[in-house]
Amino acid sequence: MLDHGLTEYSPQNTNLDYVTSLASSVAHDFNNALAVISGYSQLLLRDSKLLTHKDKFTDYLSRICMATDKISMLTEKLLHFSRDYIPQLERLELSNYIRKKLTNYSSTIDANIHVQLDRNEEFWVMADVNQIDEVLLNLLSNAKDAMNGCTKATPIHINLSLVAIDANKYVCLSIIDSGIGMSQEIKERIFYPLYTTKSHIGAGFGLTNVLNIINQNNGSVFVKSDEELGTEFKIHWPYAH
Numbered sequence: 001m002l003d004h005g006l007t008e009y010s011p012q013n014t015n016l017d018y019v020t021s022l023a024s025s026v027a028h029d030f031n032n033a034l035a036v037i038s039g040y041s042q043l044l045l046r047d048s049k050l051l052t053h054k055d056k057f058t059d060y061l062s063r064i065c066m067a068t069d070k071i072s073m074l075t076e077k078l079l080h081f082s083r084d085y086i087p088q089l090e091r092l093e094l095s096n097y098i099r100k101k102l103t104n105y106s107s108t109i110d111a112n113i114h115v116q117l118d119r120n121e122e123f124w125v126m127a128d129v130n131q132i133d134e135v136l137l138n139l140l141s142n143a144k145d146a147m148n149g150c151t152k153a154t155p156i157h158i159n160l161s162l163v164a165i166d167a168n169k170y171v172c173l174s175i176i177d178s179g180i181g182m183s184q185e186i187k188e189r190i191f192y193p194l195y196t197t198k199s200h201i202g203a204g205f206g207l208t209n210v211l212n213i214i215n216q217n218n219g220s221v222f223v224k225s226d227e228e229l230g231t232e233f234k235i236h237w238p239y240a241h
Contacts, residue, residue, distance in 0.1 A: 012150040036067040087128035094123040111144040138206040139175040146179025169239040
């Protein structure tokens with residue numbers, strides 16, 4: 001039985017038909033990055049004296065590298081979004097995998113993470129490790145951002161348990177934060193492509209990719225959140241016997 005207050009998400013209720021908006025946004029981002037590359041490349045070509053001004057020369061090259069990195073990241077996200085990515089599935093014990101990656105996750109999002117397991121169960125799934133990393137890092141990053149500005153710093157919690165629904169067994173992965181939470185309006189839109197509440201840092205693909213990955217693996221996503229009361233993302237991933 002699902003917890004009271006959890007909302008389930010599926011492809012039908014995320015309005016994935018934003019093709020025109022998606023194309024426009026991607027074109028805009030690519031043009032911005034290409035303008036940076038073109039502009040600073042021309043400055044380097046036109047001013048031969050720049051080689052003697054190491055700081056300015058390095059700054060221009062850094063801006064070009066940052067722009068190319070942004071294009072690379074956007075392209076990778078588009079590949080996942082378009083579902084052209086072919087998962088490399090393997091049987092994976094999730095608790096052991098997460099513990100091994102915990103230091104990497106913590107350093108990547110710059111936050112403390114606490115893992116809590118349900119007894120001494122083993123949590124076997126068939127999964128692509130890159131997709132597991134993407135799901136976890138997106139959810140952990142969102143949790144960290146939700147807690148920015150909170151007066152009391154608390155760890156992000158990862159809980160693992162086994163659940164049975166309609167004779168099917170699932171690994172239940174929960175990401176829980178004590179951040180600002182979400183209004184009902186935001187909860188209804190969080191999986192829309194391009195939707196973000198972090199306009200200065202968010203591209204609006206993270207949670208859309210999470211939903212696509214979970215659906216691709218025959219799982220489910222549930223969210224429980226209230227303003228000022230934190231958020232819980234709950235993933236049901238089919239158990240691999």
